[in-house]
Amino acid sequence: MSIEIKAPSFPESVADGTIATWHKQPGEVCKRDDLIVDIETDKVVMEVVAPADGSLSEIIVAEGGTVLSNEVIARFTGAAEAAPVVNETQAADTDQMEVSGPAVRKLLHENNLDANQVTGTGKGGRLLKEDVLNYLKNPTPLTSAPILVVAASSPVVKETVAPSTGPQHRTSRRVPMTRLRSTIAKRLVSAQNEAAMLTTYNEVDMSPIMALRNQYKVQFEKAHNGTRLGFMSFFVKASAEALKRYPAVNASLDGNDMVYHGYQDVSVAVSTDRGLVVPVLRDVEAMTLADIEKGIVELATQAKEGKLTLEEMQGGTFTITNGGIFGSLFSTPILNPPQTAILGMHKIQDRPIAENGQVVIRPMMYLALSYDHRMIDGKEAVQFLVTIKELLQDPARILLEI
16 A cells, blocks of 8 residues: 655645655655654744554655645555565665665664765765675775765765874865754844844843742742742743833834734743744733743743744744853844844843942843834833833732732
């Protein structure tokens, strides 16, 4: 039974996708719901799983290829007709000159070989299966020019290797930019080019928040089934309260229209191996500190595992990014269009400040609010940031909403 493997149905906002990784190769046996391939779109990575027990018989679109919604990307053979896995050595005997990316990679992996150890004899220095098999029979050190390995199911990677006789081993690699990384780059450049972006700064004394957290963190964790009390929930709650008071900061621009939102959906920036993503916490004005902490942990986990859905990444009205977790002391965040403002948190650092005529040491954090001056006046932006500062330095005001 032959089955067509198709790309998922993409939402209207997603035009196409890119084959990121084939987890199964032709002839490889797999079980129902085993992960076969990852498809990367502008916003999320979608997973395609095996429709039944059987084996992947043919890959139609290689890694790096662009696919449309519901396009056939591979063929699958059901268990009744599943062909046994072909021994790579036997396959090489019958067709040694065939350039097979998956076969080459499998041989290299099974024998713990690096591609640069083997001399390629194919056109343009390409690595063939017989090259790997011949090397296994008679290993010899590489003395020829650098190799260009072209695999049928992977993006082209050029690697330049310096002679091994020198004191240093200098290498460089050229790899295609991922679709997600490319989209992030375009959006950031667009935000800087199209918005009248301005940034205002302030600093907040974190002593009250830290004292409150230290006093209640154990009780909080017990009362909320292991959920830990962090700093982010205080910033999200303070932002929600400030957004109520300054609706322009919670608005967005749609052409010549200004859209004011009657709710607070806060996007929280999360760093992943694939790039920066901003999943959304919905209706934060109605959430407790515990709800916010749970929501952030869940979204961050999904982001790092590549399991965020498009719905979880769309529709935010305001963004918070925390460069402080990486040690950033001061930075200027870039807007997340079509939102009109973004709050940047930074590292908490002990600094001397003047208090009641005395110099004292306090744990201070710099805050940065970047905003679109087309929508938000400087007065509103400054007052918004001052409101967040005041709420954080007197946490009771967050609960009392004053």
